Amino acid sequence: MKANAGLVFTNNNRLHKFGYGRKRVMGDAQWWQHAVGYQIYPQSFLDTNNDGIGDLAGIQQQIDYLKTLRVDFVWVSSFYPSGDVDNGYDVMKYRGVAPQFGTLADFDRLVAALHAADIKIVIDLALNHTSSDHPWFKAALADPTSTYHDYYIWQPTTLDVAPNNWESVFGGSAWTYHAASQAAYLHTFARKQPDLNWENPAVRREMSDIIQWWADRGVDGFRLDGVTHLKKQADFADVAAPRTDYYRDFTGVTTYLADLKPVLQRNHLFTIGEAGGIDMPTAQRWLDPDTGFFDLLLEFDHVHYWENAEPKLPIAALRQNLTRWQLALADKGWNALFIENHDLPRAVSYYGNPVDYRRRSAKALGLWYLLMKGTPFIYQGQELGLPNARFDSIDDYRDLDSRLYYRSQRAKGVSESKILEQLAAKSRDNARTPFPWNDEPNGGFSEHQPWIQPTQVVERINVERESHDPYSVFTFYRQLIQLKKTVPTLQKGRYELIDTKDDQLYVYRRTYNGDNWLIVVNMSNEAATTQEFDLNPSEMIVTNMRVDAASDETQIQPWEARLYHLRKLE
Ligand code: GLC
Ligand code: CA
Numbered sequence: 001m002k003a004n005a006g007l008v009f010t011n012n013n014r015l016h017k018f019g020y021g022r023k024r025v026m027g028d029a030q031w032w033q034h035a036v037g038y039q040i041y042p043q044s045f046l047d048t049n050n051d052g053i054g055d056l057a058g059i060q061q062q063i064d065y066l067k068t069l070r071v072d073f074v075w076v077s078s079f080y081p082s083g084d085v086d087n088g089y090d091v092m093k094y095r096g097v098a099p100q101f102g103t104l105a106d107f108d109r110l111v112a113a114l115h116a117a118d119i120k121i122v123i124d125l126a127l128n129h130t131s132s133d134h135p136w137f138k139a140a141l142a143d144p145t146s147t148y149h150d151y152y153i154w155q156p157t158t159l160d161v162a163p164n165n166w167e168s169v170f171g172g173s174a175w176t177y178h179a180a181s182q183a184a185y186l187h188t189f190a191r192k193q194p195d196l197n198w199e200n201p202a203v204r205r206e207m208s209d210i211i212q213w214w215a216d217r218g219v220d221g222f223r224l225d226g227v228t229h230l231k232k233q234a235d236f237a238d239v240a241a242p243r244t245d246y247y248r249d250f251t252g253v254t255t256y257l258a259d260l261k262p263v264l265q266r267n268h269l270f271t272i273g274e275a276g277g278i279d280m281p282t283a284q285r286w287l288d289p290d291t292g293f294f295d296l297l298l299e300f301d302h303v304h305y306w307e308n309a310e311p312k313l314p315i316a317a318l319r320q321n322l323t324r325w326q327l328a329l330a331d332k333g334w335n336a337l338f339i340e341n342h343d344l345p346r347a348v349s350y351y352g353n354p355v356d357y358r359r360r361s362a363k364a365l366g367l368w369y370l371l372m373k374g375t376p377f378i379y380q381g382q383e384l385g386l387p388n389a390r391f392d393s394i395d396d397y398r399d400l401d402s403r404l405y406y407r408s409q410r411a412k413g414v415s416e417s418k419i420l421e422q423l424a425a426k427s428r429d430n431a432r433t434p435f436p437w438n439d440e441p442n443g444g445f446s447e448h449q450p451w452i453q454p455t456q457v458v459e460r461i462n463v464e465r466e467s468h469d470p471y472s473v474f475t476f477y478r479q480l481i482q483l484k485k486t487v488p489t490l491q492k493g494r495y496e497l498i499d500t501k502d503d504q505l506y507v508y509r510r511t512y513n514g515d516n517w518l519i520v521v522n523m524s525n526e527a528a529t530t531q532e533f534d535l536n537p538s539e540m541i542v543t544n545m546r547v548d549a550a551s552d553e554t555q556i557q558p559w560e561a562r563l564y565h566l567r568k569l570e
Helices: 056-061 063-069 104-116 135-142 147-151 201-216 250-266 280-286 301-308 315-328 358-370 400-411 416-426 463-467 473-486 488-492
Strands: 037-040 073-076 120-126 154-156 175-178 183-186 221-225 270-274 296-298 375-379 494-498 505-512 515-522 538-543 561-566
Touching (some): 056 063, 120 270, 201 250, 280 315, 315 494, 315 505, 358 473, 375 473
Parallel strands (some): 037 073, 073 120
Antiparallel strands (some): 175 183, 515 561
C-alpha cells in the first residue's frame, strides 16, 4: 500500500473545500435515509430542576447542542410513568410522562421546540410487557376472571413449580406464581415486568390506540422495544436454550405487527424496531418498503462479537458479519448503524482502547461505523468518546440486570472483585451516567447529587472542553456527521468490503456513479501494513492522526483511521 503524498488533511480539515454545500443531497429517498439520529437517555442528559434526575426540560434546553451536532432526529428513551424497576421500561401508564421527567405540557413544549429547530422526535414504546403496577395487571391480579387477565400470559401451576424451563433475560425463571390465579405469569424480563399476551386482539388494539395518541401529540416516530420477543412458543414446552428459544418465532410476530401497521402507516410514522436475535431473511421481509413494517431495525450481531470473544476483537468475523448485513439490505431495506445505546457499555471501552488510545480509538470507531451505508445513531456521550463508568462498589450500580447478576454470582461463590470486574466491563450502567457538559461539579449535569454516579475519568471530558478543541472526539464527530450528510456517495453509495485478510484492518469502499471513497481503519493496538489496495490515485480527506503531508507512510498506526477520496481515473 502506498499513501498519496499530495493533499493531506488532519482531523481539523475543512470539508467545504469539496464544494459540498450544506443542502440535503438526496432526491426521492425517505428523510430518514439521509438523517443522523441521536439517542437521549433522559434521566442522564440534563437536570433543570436540580433533583438529580435529567428531565424533558433539560432536552429542550439543549436543542442548540443538538443543532451544533447537526442531528436530524432524537430518539428519547422511555419516559413514561413506570415502576422504576427497569429505568422506565416497566410502564405503568402509556399516556403520560413520569413526574421526575416533567409533565405532558413539558412534552408538548419539547416537541414544538424540536420541530421549530427542524429536529424530529422518536419515542420509545415497550410493547412486550408492562409494569406489574400497570392498572391492567392490577386488575388481572385482583380478579382472574377479569378481561385484563387475558392481557397477560398465564400457565396453570402450583406454588414453586415453574410451568417449564423458560428463563428470564435478567436471570432466574421467567415465571412468577400467583396464588389467586392458581397460575404463574410470564416475564421475559424482571418479575415486575409481566409479558403482554399479544395473542389477544384487545392488547394489539390497545397498542395501536396508544401509538395513535402519541402521533396526535406530534411525535414523528417510534422505537418499538423488544419486538422480537412478542411471540411465545405456543406449546409452552421446555426449550433447549431456556433464555432465548421460547420467543424466537418471527413469523408469529409478523401477525401481530400486521395489526400495528395501519396506525403506523396512516400517521406516516418513522419506525425503528429493536430486533435482538433477528435473522437476515426476516429482517429483509420486515424492512421491505411495501410489505414490511419497519424503516430500520436495531440488530445486535456486531456488538455480540465483542461479548463472545474477549479479550481480542475478532476483526475477521466482524468484517464478515457487518458486510453480510450491508449486502443483505443493499437494494431493499436500509441499515441502522450504531455501536452504543443505553443497554451496552461504551464503545471506546468494549471495542476501542480506552487506556492507551482513548481519543484515537473513539474517532476510529466513529469513522468506521458512521460512514457505512445506513442511518447512523449516536448515543449521548459517544460523541465525547466517554469510556465506561468504572464503579468500585455494587452500591453504585442502579441497573437491575447488573444487581441481579451480582447477587446470583455471589450466591454461586464468585468473589466480589471478580464480579465487579465483570460489571465494569459489561454493565449497562457504564453508559447511563450523567452527561458531562462542563467543568462544574457533576459535569454541570445537576447541582444535586445525580441519581447515578458520574463516570470516573482521569482526564476531564465534557462538552465545553471538547467543543473548543479542534482535535477532540466531538469535533471529529461533527465533521463525520457533516460529511455523511453532504457527500452523496457516503449516503447512497454501494458498500464494498476490501478484505485485508488480516486481524487488524477494516477497509471498505463506498461507490456511487464512479465516485469512490475509501475507509481504512486499524482496529487493533498494533501497526498494520497491507497490500490489498492501492492508494495512489487518492486524496486523504479525514484522518484521526496528525499526518505529515510529505510522508510516504505505508504503515497504518494503531487505531488510525483514514478516509480517502479516490480520484476518478481519466
Ligand atoms: C429493551 C430496553 C432495555 C430494557 C428491555 C426490557 O431492550 O432497551 O433497556 O431493559 O427492553 O424492557
Ligand atoms: Ca430533574
